[in-house]
Amino acid sequence: MKLFILLGATAVGKTALSLKIAKLLGSPIINCDSRQIYKDMSIGTASPTKEQLNEIKHYFVKILELQQYYNAAQYEDDVINLIEQLKSTHKNLLLSGGSMMYIDAICNGIDDIPSIDPEIREDLKKRLQTEGLEQLRNELRLLDPEYYNIVDLRNPKRIVHALEICYTSGKTYTSFRIRRKKERPFQIIKIGLKRERNDLFKRINKRVDMMMKEGLLEEARSLFPYRHLNALNTVGYKELFYHIDGTWNLEFAVEKIKKNTRDYAKKQMTWFSHDNEIHWFSPDNEKEILDFISENI
Numbered sequence: 001m002k003l004f005i006l007l008g009a010t011a012v013g014k015t016a017l018s019l020k021i022a023k024l025l026g027s028p029i030i031n032c033d034s035r036q037i038y039k040d041m042s043i044g045t046a047s048p049t050k051e052q053l054n055e056i057k058h059y060f061v062k063i064l065e066l067q068q069y070y071n072a073a074q075y076e077d078d079v080i081n082l083i084e085q086l087k088s089t090h091k092n093l094l095l096s097g098g099s100m101m102y103i104d105a106i107c108n109g110i111d112d113i114p115s116i117d118p119e120i121r122e123d124l125k126k127r128l129q130t131e132g133l134e135q136l137r138n139e140l141r142l143l144d145p146e147y148y149n150i151v152d153l154r155n156p157k158r159i160v161h162a163l164e165i166c167y168t169s170g171k172t173y174t175s176f177r178i179r180r181k182k183e184r185p186f187q188i189i190k191i192g193l194k195r196e197r198n199d200l201f202k203r204i205n206k207r208v209d210m211m212m213k214e215g216l217l218e219e220a221r222s223l224f225p226y227r228h229l230n231a232l233n234t235v236g237y238k239e240l241f242y243h244i245d246g247t248w249n250l251e252f253a254v255e256k257i258k259k260n261t262r263d264y265a266k267k268q269m270t271w272f273s274h275d276n277e278i279h280w281f282s283p284d285n286e287k288e289i290l291d292f293i294s295e296n297i
Helices: 014-025 050-055 072-086 100-108 118-131 133-143 156-169 197-214 216-226 238-244 250-273 286-296
Strands: 002-008 029-031 092-096 187-193 278-281
Touching: 002 014, 002 100, 002 250, 002 286, 014 029, 014 050, 014 092, 014 187, 014 286, 029 072, 072 092, 072 100, 100 187, 100 250, 118 133, 118 156, 133 156, 187 286, 197 216, 197 250, 216 238, 238 250, 278 286
Parallel strands: 002 092, 002 187, 029 092, 187 278
Antiparallel strands: none
């Protein structure tokens, strides 16, 4: 069996093309966007429309409540299990999205890191707020000096996650970071979509304006009571939350959404540029892409 992966930066044009590829393959679409998995976040995550969902069967779209914790390791397990179920009826499958860690989880696998004790997670979250990042950094330096020497010490998520592993398992986080590529019982073919940077940035700015017209601010207002949840620590919502609480005016918040989305797209492009297995195409060359897929089915 073959798994085709359609990837690329946000706003590059994956969604429309994924429908055509899925029809060519006779495949459902396995979503690989870590925020489209959640319910109630349709506009801000550019989720597939009802018409698109009716046109092609999608998996991993709007299946989780905002309060549910989900990560790349869980995604790996769920998608691999789904592929196992579908392989008897499909020779080819399509996975589409731009979440870098989720794609990496399917292609290479994630180290078998233990599930975090919820009490430890909650305790560290509170301690980050009350004691500050410096105290947690010092603890990580004592518990796992090897990881301390390579981690981004300004990134609280990385520091807290490493401590969660240390306190849950009684071992260092480093001991779980084997990074051994897992063998998959299917062939992976990666198709990357790429645009000139200025073109992509214009599309991002235009899409943000369109989201605002479609009601992104109203959607953000409905989600404001849940703004502390990890699912909503997301570009498009967190900026508008600053407007809703009176910190920023609306024009400034919208400009910040555009800038932060462009910055995220740059991170995606940098990440994907290191993968030599990706076959790159312009999204405008649909025939070339579909011909390539036909030749590799």
